[in-house]
Amino acid sequence: MKIQGKMFLWLALFFLIMAIVYGVWAKEPAGTTALSLSFGLSMMVGYYLAFTARRVDAGAQDNKEADVADDAGELGFFSPHSWQPLALGLGGALAFLGVAIGWWLMYFAAPFILVGLWGWVFEYYHGENRTQ
Structure with a gap:
């Protein structure tokens, strides 16, 4: 989860820079608002993932030496015959x-x-x- 949190935080930084550049250059409020909201959403998700990563054990995706099979396991219960x-x-x-x-x-x-x-x-x- 640490990696995903960092990715979203870097994406938030990118959206912030693009919102500023787009707002100054294009002077168009709809695109600037959309980029600013994308920055906020990326910040929320990145902060949540980074905050949660400190409280849970390190997953297989945080280990550079891990195999794909190390992350296998039960994902939850899914009703097999539900309409x-x-x-x-x-x-x-x-x-x-x-x-x-x-x-x-x-x-x-x-x-x-x-x-x-x-x-x-x-x-x-x-x-x-x-x-x-």
């Missing part, structure tokens, strides 16, 4: 299409989003106070 991502994807697609076509399409997207989100959150909840 909920399909409902969320359909609802999200309708919602973004509603921005392009008309806001009335949100009325059709909202049920898909709500049912998909509710189903995904409570997919493995069976009974009172039971997690699996």
